[in-house]
Structure formats: C-alpha cells, structure tokens
Amino acid sequence: MGVWIDGTELPSRGDVIRDALVGAGVDVVAPRPYTHRDLERVHAPDFVAFLATIWDRWVEAGFPEDPGARRVVPYAYPLAKMTSGRPHRSPESLSALVGTFAMDTMTTLGPGSWDAIEAAAHCALTAADLVSEGEPVCYAAVRPPGHHAGRDFYGGSCYLNNAAIAAQRLLDSGAASVAVIDIDAHHGNGTQEIFYRRSDVRYASVHVDPAQGWFPHFVGFADETGADGGVGANLNLPISPGTADQGWLDAVERACAFAAGADSVVVSLGVDAAADDPESPLLVTVDGYRRAGQIVRGTAGSIVAVQEGGYHLDTLGELVLGFLHGLGG
Numbered sequence: 001m002g003v004w005i006d007g008t009e010l011p012s013r014g015d016v017i018r019d020a021l022v023g024a025g026v027d028v029v030a031p032r033p034y035t036h037r038d039l040e041r042v043h044a045p046d047f048v049a050f051l052a053t054i055w056d057r058w059v060e061a062g063f064p065e066d067p068g069a070r071r072v073v074p075y076a077y078p079l080a081k082m083t084s085g086r087p088h089r090s091p092e093s094l095s096a097l098v099g100t101f102a103m104d105t106m107t108t109l110g111p112g113s114w115d116a117i118e119a120a121a122h123c124a125l126t127a128a129d130l131v132s133e134g135e136p137v138c139y140a141a142v143r144p145p146g147h148h149a150g151r152d153f154y155g156g157s158c159y160l161n162n163a164a165i166a167a168q169r170l171l172d173s174g175a176a177s178v179a180v181i182d183i184d185a186h187h188g189n190g191t192q193e194i195f196y197r198r199s200d201v202r203y204a205s206v207h208v209d210p211a212q213g214w215f216p217h218f219v220g221f222a223d224e225t226g227a228d229g230g231v232g233a234n235l236n237l238p239i240s241p242g243t244a245d246q247g248w249l250d251a252v253e254r255a256c257a258f259a260a261g262a263d264s265v266v267v268s269l270g271v272d273a274a275a276d277d278p279e280s281p282l283l284v285t286v287d288g289y290r291r292a293g294q295i296v297r298g299t300a301g302s303i304v305a306v307q308e309g310g311y312h313l314d315t316l317g318e319l320v321l322g323f324l325h326g327l328g329g
C-alpha cells in the first residue's frame with residue numbers, strides 16, 4: 001500500500017543477544033568465511049545470486065524513487081495455478097522477478113541486507129563445523145532468522161535457511177542422520193520444504209496452529225508427514241493460542257522423542273513463544289525455555305542451536321540464556 005510501518009525483526013535484536021551472552025561469560029567466537037557454494041548445498045544458485053545482487057540492481061533501475069518501493073518488494077506473483085503447474089518463465093521486469101522468489105510483501109531487502117543474511121548463514125556453518133570438530137553444543141547467535149526460507153524462496157523475515165544450512169553441513173561432515181527440532185512459535189515451512197522428501201534429516205516443529213489464523217497460514221498442519229523417501233520424517237505439532245509452559249513442553253517432548261537416535265540435532269531456537277512477544281499468542285516463560293533446553297539436551301550427543309524469532313527486546317536476552325542454560329547444564 002506504500003505505507004511503511006516499523007518492523008520487529010530489528011538489528012538491535014542481535015545486540016541484545018550478544019550483550020546477554022557476553023554478560024553471562026559465554027565463549028563467543030566470530031564466524032569463519034565461506035563461499036556461495038557452501039550455501040548452495042541447500043539453496044538454488046540463482047536464488048543465492050538473486051539475494052546477493054538484488055539491492056544493487058534495484059537501485060540501478062531507479063526503483064527506490066517509486067512510491068512504496070524504497071526497499072525491494074514484489075509486484076506480482078506467478079501462482080502455480082496460472083500455468084497449470086508448468087514452470088513459469090523468468091520475467092524481464094525486475095519487480096516481477098522479485099515475485100518469483102518472495103512469498104510475502106513484508107520481507108524487504110535494502111542496503112546491508114545481504115551482509116547480514118550472508119553473515120548469519122556463515123555463523124550457522126561455523127557452529128556446525130565446531131560441533132563436527134568435537135564441541136558438544138554450539139549456538140549461532142544470528143539475525144535475520146531463516147526457517148521460513150526454502151530452497152529458492154524467502155519470506156517471513158527469513159532469506160537463507162540458517163538451520164537447514166547447518167543440518168546439511170553436519171551431514172556433509174560425516175553425520176549419518178540429523179534432526180531439526182523447531183521450537184519457534186511459528187511453523188518452519190522453509191525447513192520442512194527443504195527436507196520434505198528426505199529421510200536423512202528429520203524435521204519436528206512445535207508451533208501455534210496455522211488453522212487458527214497464524215503465519216505461515218498455508219502449511220504447518222499435522223497431516224504433513226513427508227513425501228517420497230521422506231514419508232514419516234516430518235512431524236508437525238500445532239498448538240492452540242494461549243498455550244503456556246506445560247502444554248508447550250509436552251509438545252517439545254514429543255518433538256524430541258521423534259528426533260531421538262539422530263547423530264546430531266539442530267534446534268531452531270525461536271523465543272517468540274514467550275508470553276510478552278508481540279508476534280505470537282503463546283505464553284511460555286523463561287523457565288519454560290530453560291526446561292526445553294534440558295529436554296533437548298538428552299536427544300543427541302552434539303547439538304547446534306540456531307537463533308530464529310524472538311522480538312520482545314526487554315526479555316529476549318534472558319529467554320535465549322534460559323534455553324542455553326538448560327541445554328548446557
């Protein structure tokens with residue numbers, strides 16, 4: 001509509017989390033450098049190239065001068081039903097091209113976006129490598145989050161799927177099987193889609209019921225259990241708005257039971273299920289997150305936690321630390 005409103009996925013989230021970690025005496029290390037090829041183990045090469053270059057192309061084409069276009073936003077979407085399911089062509093128009101990769105209009109790109117997106121993915125890769133090298137637990141303190149991003153689409157404040165990149169990295173480093181446990185308040189539709197036809201990465205998600213009006217609206221239902229070789233490797237545990245610690249932890253236990261036996265576990269650590277969070281109607285406490293960390297700790301010998309959502313800046317740090325204290329003992 002051309003009306004800009006404040007977002008909640010803000011750079012200050014990263015500062016808050018880092019300050020909390022430093023204050024707690026956590027051993028903080030910087031991410032290592034990686035290449036596009038490392039990202040392309042999960043994402044389509046043309047999608048990675050799009051994210052890396054679209055802002056410069058947007059500026060070059062003069063779009064920021066147009067009404068409502070001072071950031072990269074899609075103009076039209078090629079719905080599969082427009083082409084009877086045939087692949088759509090790549091459009092000449094830059095604003096139409098954006099609609100071939102974007103799943104919503106709220107996830108914009110601007111100056112500095114790619115630097116943050118790429119750094120977050122490199123941080124997740126570093127965490128996976130540290131665990132492969134022998135660290136039992138590693139946490140990737142990243143933003144933007146990633147679990148709504150698929151192989152070649154972005155949305156829900158996510159661009160590259162940091163948790164999926166970490167899971168694939170663990171496999172590539174020798175793990176025979178990996179499980180992703182997603183405790184963000186929202187269903188990780190991107191992670192589900194990336195691994196939906198595979199059995200080497202199981203995916204279990206605890207999230208607010210999309211049938212009751214919550215993002216990502218179209219997916220995240222209990223009857224989505226995987227396809228082809230991945231049948232039975234996907235578990236969705238939708239819970240009702242208003243669910244507090246006990247109901248949420250019961251679902252976390254079920255997700256962990258589903259993940260048991262995996263060589264390594266990746267946790268999509270969204271803390272937006274917290275009671276004060278502006279983005280979800282769940283009522284989980286700091287103690288609930290601490291107990292979730294304790295439950296997850298028993299599922300595998302090596303664990304990579306990757307930050308997803310969590311938008312209440314006043315409590316964000318203690319929620320993350322609560323989970324990590326439970327995870328690390």
Ligand SMILES: [Zn+2]
Nearest residue numbers: 184185186309
């Ligand atoms: Zn979320």
